[in-house]
Amino acid sequence: MASGKNSVLVLFNYVEEKDEYVALRAIDPSTLDFTPQYSIHVATVQEEYDAIVHALIKEGFEACCINLKDNFSILHHLITQNPPDVVFNLVEFFHNDLNNEGSVAGFFDLFRVPYTGSPPFCLSLCRRKALTKQVLLQSGIATPRFRNLKGPVMESGHDLNYPLIVKPARQDGSAGVDITSVVYDYPQLMRRIERVFSEFKAPILVEEFIEGKELHISVLGNDPPQVLPIIEFNFSELPGDHPHLITYDIKWNPLSPAYHKVHSFCPAAIDAKTEKLVKEQALRAFVATCCRDYARIDLRLGSDGVPYVLEVNPNPDLTEGVSFMESAEKAGLCFSETLRRIVCFALQRQA
Numbered sequence: 001m002a003s004g005k006n007s008v009l010v011l012f013n014y015v016e017e018k019d020e021y022v023a024l025r026a027i028d029p030s031t032l033d034f035t036p037q038y039s040i041h042v043a044t045v046q047e048e049y050d051a052i053v054h055a056l057i058k059e060g061f062e063a064c065c066i067n068l069k070d071n072f073s074i075l076h077h078l079i080t081q082n083p084p085d086v087v088f089n090l091v092e093f094f095h096n097d098l099n100n101e102g103s104v105a106g107f108f109d110l111f112r113v114p115y116t117g118s119p120p121f122c123l124s125l126c127r128r129k130a131l132t133k134q135v136l137l138q139s140g141i142a143t144p145r146f147r148n149l150k151g152p153v154m155e156s157g158h159d160l161n162y163p164l165i166v167k168p169a170r171q172d173g174s175a176g177v178d179i180t181s182v183v184y185d186y187p188q189l190m191r192r193i194e195r196v197f198s199e200f201k202a203p204i205l206v207e208e209f210i211e212g213k214e215l216h217i218s219v220l221g222n223d224p225p226q227v228l229p230i231i232e233f234n235f236s237e238l239p240g241d242h243p244h245l246i247t248y249d250i251k252w253n254p255l256s257p258a259y260h261k262v263h264s265f266c267p268a269a270i271d272a273k274t275e276k277l278v279k280e281q282a283l284r285a286f287v288a289t290c291c292r293d294y295a296r297i298d299l300r301l302g303s304d305g306v307p308y309v310l311e312v313n314p315n316p317d318l319t320e321g322v323s324f325m326e327s328a329e330k331a332g333l334c335f336s337e338t339l340r341r342i343v344c345f346a347l348q349r350q351a
């Protein structure tokens with residue numbers, strides 16, 4: 001750290017040969033058979049990490065980013081030979097296994113290198129959606145009633161109320177969620193269960209589908225954690241036969257018409273009493289699952305007025321203007337300032 005500046009190493013792990021979003025650059029939006037509302041030329045993976053590095057440099061850090069490409073020697077070398085003051089930990093899996101997310105954070109702990117975001121226990125817990133739901137329930141936080149299936153078997157006399165949603169229990173980013181994920185009767189349920197089991201490893205969650213508003217609540221900081229303005233999703237432009245949920249296409253695929261029909265807005269259109277309740281529950285979920293520095297809680301507001309937590313996302317997506325950062329901006333924190341604060345939380349742990 002010859003410059004006197006704190007050094008930040010932005011670490012990520014990306015192993016795809018080609019970034020699909022690079023290929024999108026070659027597509028002329030006017031040739032699509034629908035009119036896209038948003039640009040189909042979204043940022044590539046590299047551009048997103050570069051944006052974080054540039055923002056950190058703007059905030060006065062010495063920063064660079066490195067893709068581990070699933071190579072443990074690179075990770076070992078970086079952390080043992082010339083460790084940075086802080087690792088900005090954006091590694092979500094290792095050796096093609098999402099369960100290793102926590103192990104990578106544990107590696108930083110063992111070498112006593114400060115890193116941003118949640119500790120191994122939290123990352124491993126939240127990766128297991130069913131276990132997380134048990135922890136939430138024990139902490140007095142509502143979550144949709146559910147079954148955690150180890151195999152494609154579920155009796156017709158189950159006591160869950162339709163509609164139900166079937167989703168992989170250990171994925172994220174709406175992987176395995178599409179318009180046929182919501183089922184209205186037993187034959188549909190069994191067809192969907194078999195389909196999800198054919199594509200994803202056990203376990204699979206079957207949950208009561210909560211039809212109300214979808215809210216994403218971001219939390220920043222530790223002493224005390226701060227709940228940022230709430231994001232709500234507007235599904236009203238979706239075609240009538242499209243259930244109101246965030247599918248994989250809606251989240252990630254600009255070539256899908258549905259991607260352009262779901263809009264987030266912030267703050268959510270909820271009354272003050274509901275806002276207070278939702279924020280309290282999100283904060284309790286953050287604490288109950290041992291989140292640290294920053295997290296996003298995905299939640300649905302039931303017709304009974306109860307906020308049902310769907311899942312807790314430690315180390316959520318930090319794309320500028322999206323999700324966590326959309327909430328931060330509404331709170332008056334620009335992209336670089338938010339990143340600076342996250343780095344400072346980690347630096348304080350070193351002291």
Ligand SMILES: Nc1ncnc2c1ncn2[C@@H]1O[C@H](COP(=O)(O)OP(=O)(O)O)[C@@H](O)[C@H]1O
Binds near residue numbers: 167175245247310
């Ligand atoms: N029980 C549920 N009720 C209503 N919608 C749900 C439910 N579970 C999931 N969804 C929808 O599916 C999306 C993805 O599910 P989620 O549990 O957040 O998993 P992940 O984001 O990790 O893939 C949610 O954002 C929501 O739109």
Ligand SMILES: [Mg+2]
Binds near residue numbers: 173298311
């Ligand atoms: Mg989610």
